[in-house]
Amino acid sequence: MNLPSDPATRELLDTLRHIVGAAQVYTDGDLTAFERDWRGRVRGRALAVVRPGTTDEVAAVVRACRAAQAATGVSLVPQGGNTGLSVGGVPDASGRQIVLSLQRMTAVRALDAANASLTVEAGCPLQHVQEAAEDAGFLFPLSLASEGSCTIGGNLATNAGGTQVLRYGNARALCLGLEVVTAAGEVWQGLSGLRKNNTGYDLRDLFVGSEGTLGIITAATLALFPLPAARITAWASVPTFDAAVALLGRARQGLDAGLTAFELMSSFALGLVERHFPQLEVPLSGSAPWFVLLELSDAESETHAAARFEALLEPALAEGCVLDAVVAGNLNQSRHLWHLRESIPLAQAQEGLNVKHDIAVPISRMADFIMETDAELAAAYPGVRFVVFGHLGDGNLHYNVQAPEGSDPAEFLARHEADINHRVYEAVQRHGGSISAEHGIGALKVDLLPRYQSPVALELMRAIKRALDPTGLLNPGRVVRD
Amino acid sequence: MNLPSDPATRELLDTLRHIVGAAQVYTDGDLTAFERDWRGRVRGRALAVVRPGTTDEVAAVVRACRAAQAATGVSLVPQGGNTGLSVGGVPDASGRQIVLSLQRMTAVRALDAANASLTVEAGCPLQHVQEAAEDAGFLFPLSLASEGSCTIGGNLATNAGGTQVLRYGNARALCLGLEVVTAAGEVWQGLSGLRKNNTGYDLRDLFVGSEGTLGIITAATLALFPLPAARITAWASVPTFDAAVALLGRARQGLDAGLTAFELMSSFALGLVERHFPQLEVPLSGSAPWFVLLELSDAESETHAAARFEALLEPALAEGCVLDAVVAGNLNQSRHLWHLRESIPLAQAQEGLNVKHDIAVPISRMADFIMETDAELAAAYPGVRFVVFGHLGDGNLHYNVQAPEGSDPAEFLARHEADINHRVYEAVQRHGGSISAEHGIGALKVDLLPRYQSPVALELMRAIKRALDPTGLLNPGRVVRD
Known part of the structure; x- marks a missing residue:
């Protein structure tokens, strides 16, 4: 147990206990779940974890911290499910940051x-949001791997993004309104x-995506x-990357908004799934360099949906844009195909540490991006392997x-991760x-x-940050530095 | 011809002529087209109209005006097609504002x-954007009455909004990226x-909708x-407002993204069309208090689309949610139905001046909003008539x-417009x-x-304005005042 030494900090913690109740201010015990990021790359140290139960309590916590900021040097890190992948929701090592958990x-x-709208509090897990919508006969389409743990506040x-962006947009597009506690x-x-x-x-759209640095979504x-x-x-298996892009164009035209997912996977990525999860059967395995998972959501019926897939895939097969294709005959088969797609990150983890990139380029530039970047990295790091998949x-x-293969992944990453990141991001930038x-x-x-x-x-961005959070109280050092 | 008297202003105009060419700086002649708003409610007076041809010229104009701002008191009013309905794109009466025409x-x-993307300059008329998309086999869905004159920069x-928001969103949702000249x-x-x-x-989304007060979209x-x-x-004719809402729910469920428009018109509004444009035949005229125009966009075929409409409308008719319905048998009939809808504002103008409101309330509150507001206004202004239609x-x-009926509309407006606005907006606020x-x-x-x-x-909002335009150079007095 670390008692803060200075009276101003002790007083602030007392004030916070008064606001949210002593039981909702954690200062000792195991705070790992709040201090370590989801991928386990970073472990910070919180002055405290504060868990308000209402919007007014969040506002009071912010006011108390702001009032004590000059004397104590504290700042606030808003946190939802702590499933973020960019270390935006855990405290730094200073011991001066307070995790504000929603x-x-x-x-x-x-x-x-x-x-057709639903109002939820920020700490509501995404899966509960989906279920509340479905219980009322609606779809809330945001869907991503961590949906059981992540919160809607963190999503916003x-x-x-996730798997349904093609049709429904990012989290931003699904948000009609916000309640936000400002830095004041x-x-x-x-x-x-x-x-x-x-x-x-x-x-609204300014707070969405601002990672808790401009205000706290409640x-x-x-x-x-x-x-x-x-x-x-x-x-579907496709002969080339360009064929995958051509199939996307056909699917957009033929299915329009019915096309709710179009996921690409390299043969190598699926090979890792087969290697590490041999019980999973990969359809058309090894027969092509690229595979595509298409999802069609239909307002009419399964029969109609199947006919639309047929109308899309038959000519694509005949013209060689698609080499082979299977359509899931039932829900279980469909889940299996999604499971294969979602097993890639796990299989990759089994294979050993790797350098991850979450990049976007215009679809028209993607083939060139991959070809050039593969070539550059293969020349710089002979034998390096590319696990390419995504939306x-x-x-x-x-x-x-x-x-x-055969090298020590940890050592490889320690030596080369920064350079590989650099080469990939430079290529991303060249391709817009x-x-x-x-x-x-x-x-x-x-x-x-x-x-x-x-x-x-x-x-x-800095001007906006200064305007909305002039004292740098909210999640400082994230998104933009002053 | 008004020669500016002070040397600083003369010098600024010379600088502007140097930047864009003397022929593109208008200081005399008839500037009505730039100075008067679309609805003719306001006529301002411009110090000059400046028409840059490139983004760099826009930036140079902004820098020149900013440099001379303290000495001259000038500010800039960005203008596209000057079709705005809220007097956001015309100069005020001070004679100190420069219209920056795109x-x-x-x-x-x-x-x-x-x-699936298109990059255009801000001054491109919306209709040209639509045509450029269509020439390449695509749809650019933004569509509104002034599309022949308005510009995409002004739209952004x-x-x-317009008629296709239900499916494709507002202009914001159609914009992937922007080029903007900042206030600096x-x-x-x-x-x-x-x-x-x-x-x-x-x-991007901060500049979209900021009406030229934070930056100039180029x-x-x-x-x-x-x-x-x-x-x-x-x-379709429907027996009550609630039935229209119920039909919307059915149409969303049954047609999903295929439902591209759902327009409501009161019987009285259509009656004005019949009175002032007797050559236009209104289907099912007079048989119900409300009428709905539904548009279905289908990725398959006209036959399929017709079958989907039938599947929607038959049970709705059987259950009394719809009283009667006609489906346009061809493109001409379809255009006629849209033409009826779009004739309402014109018919209304023929009928005489009126107090216009462009309001939104949650769909679930709309019936109550209309009932309460109709009642309040009818009590305050006996005989007043409601022309209700929209998206x-x-x-x-x-x-x-x-x-x-029978009163002098101009006199009525002069005396009561402010109070009617007030009552309507208060009701809007009560209903969220x-x-x-x-x-x-x-x-x-x-x-x-x-x-x-x-x-x-x-x-x-004021903090954002001060942060991005600290000297108030861009469209001051619009959106928010300091």
Whole structure:
């Protein structure tokens, strides 16, 4: 147990206990779950973890910390499910950061069926949001691997992506309104179920994706969608990357909004799945360099959906754009195909440490990006292996680099990760892409950003940060540095 | 011809002539087209109209005006097609504002078919954008009455809505990237065709909808969509407002993203069309209090689309949710139905001046809003007539109020417009709505905003304005006042 030595800090902690209750301020015991990031790369040290139960308590905590900031040097790190991949939600090593956990704010505040909207508190786990929507006969389409643990507040604070972006957009596109506690400890009541509202600057979208550095999202009103009558999945092998892009174009044209996912996987990536999970059968295994998982959501029926897939795939097969294809005959088969796709990161972890990239480039540039970057890295690091997969329909690839077979992955990463990152991000930039498609900046990429954002953009961002959080109370050192 | 008397202003105008060419700086002659707002409500007086031809010229103009701002008191009013409905794009009466017209920047810079994106300059008329997309086999779905005259830069600066928002979103949702000249006269190069990009704050959405007060949009990269294989229209009479809402729910569920428009019209509004355009035949005329126009865009065929409409409308008819319905049998019939809808504002103008409102409320609150507001106004102004129509699918109504039959509309407006506005906006606020759904704030509603936005929101907006335009050079007095 670490008692803070200075009276100002002790007084602040007493004030926080008074606000949220002594039981909701953790200062000792095992705080690992709040201090270590999801991938286990970073372990910080919190002055305290504070768990408010209401928006007013969040606001009071912010005001108390701001009042004591000069005397104590504290700052706040808002945290949801702590599943972020860019080290944006854990404290640094200073011992001067207070984790403001939204975990207790899990209420579903309102469901408005006629308006197709749902208002939930920030700490509500994504899966509960999905379930609340489904219980009312609606779809909340945001879907990602950590949905059992991540919170909707964190999803919005990072503008999460996931597997349904192609049709429904990123988290930002699913958000109609927000309630936010500002850096001054005031509550912006911007919860609104409106689809159209042009009354001033777009505060909502500014807070979304700002990773807790401009304000603390405490609740959100979300857009709901009709539950599809049927959702079916197909698995296709394609002869080239260009063929995958051509198939995407055909699928967009033929299925329009029915196309809810278009995932690309390299043969090598699926080979890792077969190697490490031999019980999983990979359809058409090894017969092509690239594989595509397509998902079709249909408002009519499974029969209709299957006919639409057939109308898409038959001519593509005949013209050689697709080499072979299987359509999942039932829900279990469909789940199996998704399971294969989702097993790639796990198989990769089994294979050993690797250098991960969450990048986007325009779809038209992606083939060149991969060819050039593969060639450059293969020349610099002979034997290096590429685990490429991701959301081709969104132009978002997880372009991961695995140490050469037989080498020690940990040693390889220790020596080469920074250079490999550098080469990949330089290539991304040459092709007009983004070094963080869906994972955000956090602390992980904050010092990379100045190289890959223009000085004009950075200065605009800094001006906004200074305007909305002049004392640097909220998640300092994340997204942009002063 | 008004020669500016002070040397600083003369020098500034010389500098501007040097930047854009003397022929592109208008200081005399008839400047009405630049000085008068679209609805003819306001006529300002410009110090000059400056028409740059490139982004660099826009930036140089901004820098020159900023440098001379203290000595001359000038400010800049960015202007596209000058079709805005909230007086956001015309100069005030001071004679100290320079209209920066984007009219000459009309280039289509790039079309990327594989990426389904299009990059155009801000001055490109919306209709040209639509045509450029269609020429390449794509749909650019933004569509509104002034599309022949308005520019894409203005559409983005005001986050325009229109008739396809239900499926494709507002202008904001169609924009992938922006090029913006900042208030410092720097160029933010944020053109990007990426669907996923989480590298810092969302500058794009901050500039979109900021009505030229935070920066000047000079180009945009837009998202394109597949052209539907068929687009058909239905016209339905419904017994009550609630039945219209119920039909919307059914249509969403049954047609999902195929439902591209759901427009509501009151019987009285259509009656005005019949009165003033007797050559137009209104289907099912007079048989119900409300009428709905539904549009279905289908990726398959006209036959399929017709079958889907039938599957929607038959049970709705059987259950009394719909009284009667007709489906347009061909493109001409479909155009006729849209023409009826679009004739309402014209018929209303023929009927005489009226008090217009562009409001949004959650769809679930709309019936109560209309009932209560109708009753309140009818009690306060006996004989007053309600012309209600709009985008029910987006929760956006044009709730317009016409003087009692036989009264003098001009006199009625002069005496009662402010009070009617007040009553309507108060009701909107009680029902959690927006006083400007798709028309923006401009100068028209800038002094209303403080009543209908919270002090917290207003202070955030002012902080952003001060951060991005500290000298108040860009469109001062619009959206938020300092």
